[in-house]
Amino acid sequence: MAKIDDVARLAGVSTAxxxxxxxxxxxxxxxxxxxxxxxxxxxxxxxxxxxxxxxxGRSGSVGVVVPRVTRxxxxxxxxxxxxxxxxxxxxxxLFNLAGRQAATRRLFHGSGLHKRVDALILACVxxxxxxxxxxDRLGLPIVVVGGRQPGWGSVCIDDxxxxxxxxxxxxxxxxxxxxxxxGDAHDEFASNxxxxxxxxxxxxxxxxxxxxxxxLEVEAGFTIDGxxxxxxxxxxxxxxxxxxxxxxxxxxxxxxxxxxxYGLRVPTDISVIGIDDHELSAVLGLTTVAQPAVAExxxxxxxxxxxxxGSAKVHPIxxxxxxxxxxxxxxxxxRLIPLPRAAGxxxxxxxxxxxxx
Amino acid sequence: MAKIDDVARLAGVSTAxxxxxxxxxxxxxxxxxxxxxxxxxxxxxxxxxxxxxxxxGRSGSVGVVVPRVTRxxxxxxxxxxxxxxxxxxxxxxLFNLAGRQAATRRLFHGSGLHKRVDALILACVxxxxxxxxxxDRLGLPIVVVGGRQPGWGSVCIDDxxxxxxxxxxxxxxxxxxxxxxxGDAHDEFASNxxxxxxxxxxxxxxxxxxxxxxxLEVEAGFTIDGxxxxxxxxxxxxxxxxxxxxxxxxxxxxxxxxxxxYGLRVPTDISVIGIDDHELSAVLGLTTVAQPAVAExxxxxxxxxxxxxGSAKVHPIxxxxxxxxxxxxxxxxxRLIPLPRAAGxxxxxxxxxxxxx
DNA sequence: CTGAAAGCGCTTACAG
DNA sequence: CTGAAAGCGCTTACAG
Numbered sequence: 001m002a003k004i005d006d007v008a009r010l011a012g013v014s015t016a017x018x019x020x021x022x023x024x025x026x027x028x029x030x031x032x033x034x035x036x037x038x039x040x041x042x043x044x045x046x047x048x049x050x051x052x053x054x055x056x057g058r059s060g061s062v063g064v065v066v067p068r069v070t071r072x073x074x075x076x077x078x079x080x081x082x083x084x085x086x087x088x089x090x091x092x093x094l095f096n097l098a099g100r101q102a103a104t105r106r107l108f109h110g111s112g113l114h115k116r117v118d119a120l121i122l123a124c125v126x127x128x129x130x131x132x133x134x135x136d137r138l139g140l141p142i143v144v145v146g147g148r149q150p151g152w153g154s155v156c157i158d159d160x161x162x163x164x165x166x167x168x169x170x171x172x173x174x175x176x177x178x179x180x181x182x183g184d185a186h187d188e189f190a191s192n193x194x195x196x197x198x199x200x201x202x203x204x205x206x207x208x209x210x211x212x213x214x215x216l217e218v219e220a221g222f223t224i225d226g227x228x229x230x231x232x233x234x235x236x237x238x239x240x241x242x243x244x245x246x247x248x249x250x251x252x253x254x255x256x257x258x259x260x261x262y263g264l265r266v267p268t269d270i271s272v273i274g275i276d277d278h279e280l281s282a283v284l285g286l287t288t289v290a291q292p293a294v295a296e297x298x299x300x301x302x303x304x305x306x307x308x309x310g311s312a313k314v315h316p317i318x319x320x321x322x323x324x325x326x327x328x329x330x331x332x333x334x335r336l337i338p339l340p341r342a343a344g345x346x347x348x349x350x351x352x353x354x355x356x357x
Numbered sequence: 358m359a360k361i362d363d364v365a366r367l368a369g370v371s372t373a374x375x376x377x378x379x380x381x382x383x384x385x386x387x388x389x390x391x392x393x394x395x396x397x398x399x400x401x402x403x404x405x406x407x408x409x410x411x412x413x414g415r416s417g418s419v420g421v422v423v424p425r426v427t428r429x430x431x432x433x434x435x436x437x438x439x440x441x442x443x444x445x446x447x448x449x450x451l452f453n454l455a456g457r458q459a460a461t462r463r464l465f466h467g468s469g470l471h472k473r474v475d476a477l478i479l480a481c482v483x484x485x486x487x488x489x490x491x492x493d494r495l496g497l498p499i500v501v502v503g504g505r506q507p508g509w510g511s512v513c514i515d516d517x518x519x520x521x522x523x524x525x526x527x528x529x530x531x532x533x534x535x536x537x538x539x540g541d542a543h544d545e546f547a548s549n550x551x552x553x554x555x556x557x558x559x560x561x562x563x564x565x566x567x568x569x570x571x572x573l574e575v576e577a578g579f580t581i582d583g584x585x586x587x588x589x590x591x592x593x594x595x596x597x598x599x600x601x602x603x604x605x606x607x608x609x610x611x612x613x614x615x616x617x618x619y620g621l622r623v624p625t626d627i628s629v630i631g632i633d634d635h636e637l638s639a640v641l642g643l644t645t646v647a648q649p650a651v652a653e654x655x656x657x658x659x660x661x662x663x664x665x666x667g668s669a670k671v672h673p674i675x676x677x678x679x680x681x682x683x684x685x686x687x688x689x690x691x692r693l694i695p696l697p698r699a700a701g702x703x704x705x706x707x708x709x710x711x712x713x714x
Numbered sequence: 715c716t717g718a719a720a721g722c723g724c725t726t727a728c729a730g
Numbered sequence: 731c732t733g734a735a736a737g738c739g740c741t742t743a744c745a746g
Contacts, residue, residue: 005723013732014732015733046472047724050407050416050472050723051723051725054411054723055738056724056725056726059406059407064451069436069439070436075426083455086460092450093418093451096436253637254640256640257640280637370716377741383715407738407740411738412722412742413740413742
């Protein structure tokens with residue numbers, strides 16, 4: 001492994017010049033630069049990142065922390081952010097919280113981040129006030145995705161508006177008994193997103209003269225299994241809704257799984273709508289409020305790069321990306337004859353000829 | 358930011374002792390260790406990773422390179438590997454190839470990996486002989502997932518056996534015209550997996566006395582869109598199959614999307630089976646050959662840790678994890694009356710009451 | 715068991 | 731534009 005001195009010797013210059021030439025700094029004659037470049041190429045020289053980092057004071061990597069990479073939204077975010085970060089020569093350190101509370105606390109307050117990253121993307125990561133203070137002390141550029149924080153950059157959708165749009169779509173179809181499979185406040189994926197979505201749902205209801213009912217709201221969480229359990233709970237309560245607004249597409253998919261197991265038809269018996277436009281929503285025919293996850297990931301990364309490379313200190317900005325209602329096949333007008341209170345039969349589960357239709 | 362000298366001064370010892378105590382090395386009196394520990398805690402001392410790495414010679418992070426994090430299998434792998442890596446105090450550097458060929462070549466041959474990682478997980482990454490040589494030159498412990506490489510560790514399923522099991526399931530149901538939506542050789546996700554799966558498909562056919570037909574094999578790729586296109590191509594060829602074995606669940610899902618658009622019923626008109634047991638396969642009722650992706654990710658990470666921390670030089674091993682047929686609702690006996698050659702009608706697309714059933 | 719000192723391989727003022 | 735030298739903050743033989 002060639003080191004910087006080897007290159008310097010071969011090129012007949014000092015290590016300082018090698019360092020400058022290789023990093024494309026000004027103040028190097030083209031001629032000198034060429035000599036250095038070809039010497040480096042000849043030796044297959046690659047600078048040691050830890051040495052550069054120690055001497056230069058920057059780690060060259062940015063941290064991306066997500067609740068769970070396996071969820072569509074976060075995988076998409078990571079994918080998109082990684083591309084722009086990598087293109088700018090940064091490494092990406094992935095922090096996948098995966099519900100490990102202790103690990104999360106340790107990450108924010110311990111040695112997990114210190115001197116390890118130059119900047120941070122925080123996607124829907126629930127944080128306490130102490131967490132925020134600890135993160136601020138790091139003194140790094142930070143962008144939160146799916147939320148907002150004074151002093152940091154942010155990119156998010158208008159969660160209330162998205163939820164309103166979803167609910168209004170249901171109302172416009174004629175639904176009156178509209179349930180909500182909400183995110184869970186005690187859930188590791190929560191952050192503020194679930195609160196806003198629930199608020200939007202209630203706003204739409206009230207605006208239409210409908211009374212939000214406690215019996216129609218279930219804390220399901222942002223996962224398929226959560227959605228499945230939440231839907232089952234809803235059906236167990238009796239007097240089922242004619243439509244369900246799920247906190248996200250994965251929740252909606254879980255709900256569909258349950259409806260199917262109960263032999264209920266979508267949308268004939270119950271309409272379902274989500275938020276996201278998950279890659280598989282088209283396969284399932286799921287009606288949803290789409291959010292541009294790829295653009296969000298790219299934006300977050302770009303904002304960080306700007307803060308990192310910008311000559312002047314950039315003021316962190318908050319950007320709200322647009323959402324868009326995508327009507328597919330899981331929503332339709334309500335049944336004329338309401339479902340019996342004991343909805344569906346277990347034996348209906350095998351009757352696939354009726355599903356989702 | 359406190360440095361090691363600050364801790365040394367406060368504890369009244371040398372920096373060497375601080376270093377040893379903090380890393381839990383032997384040869385430190387419990388008493389001394391305690392003094393150091395509390396001094397470090399009092400100062401909120403955290404060692405600079407780049408300094409440790411430069412001095413100690415190891416980067417403290419392991420690289421995980423995947424074709425694309427957004428795919429279920431890779432997201433699951435990354436999630437699982439990250440957990441065990443993080444638990445052992447390692448950082449994980451994510452390399453998401455995302456079809457960027459140039460970036461991939463640069464990663465293997467350039468400065469992307471050099472001195473940046475202590476070990477490497479390569480998941481279904483297609484490599485040339487030169488890539489392998491370059492990676493070998495890195496001198497790191499490497500584990501490949503979904504493949505095998507002399508000198509490196511590996512974890513994979515028996516792809517041929519899995520493909521055989523899927524095809525045999527279809528044959529056992531009475532199918533004779535069985536198509537295959539294969540991975541694509543020119544695809545960035547390919548590696549050797551697609552070759553083995555296609556081979557297994559043909560083996561099962563031959564074993565049952567069926568003749569593999571070129572017209573029944575389409576290179577679709579391991580993605581939803583690829584599966585959708587592949588299925589459309591298959592239908593366009595006329596004389597449609599009664600069953601389709603897709604290279605993976607996402608391919609199968611894409612195929613189902615197309616079938617639905619054509620108004621064809623699953624499994625009544627055409628049966629569909631995949632490989633994976635994707636999180637959403639249960640939602641779709643997709644029959645599949647399940648592979649334990651979480652276990653694979655954990656295993657790969659553990660094998661690396663063993664190589665990293667093992668006192669003796671560990672011999673790289675190859676582990677094959679088991680697969681398991683999961684019969685759900687997208688496979689059934691073939692139609693008694695074959696489909697017309699011009700399969701399906703465009704207008705059938707909206708008739709959801711028949712789908713998938 | 716503990717310490718003094720060299721060294722890891724770069725980058726960055728500071729001179730020139 | 732280029733170089734000599736200090737310094738980044740640790741770890742690791744080497745002594746003791």
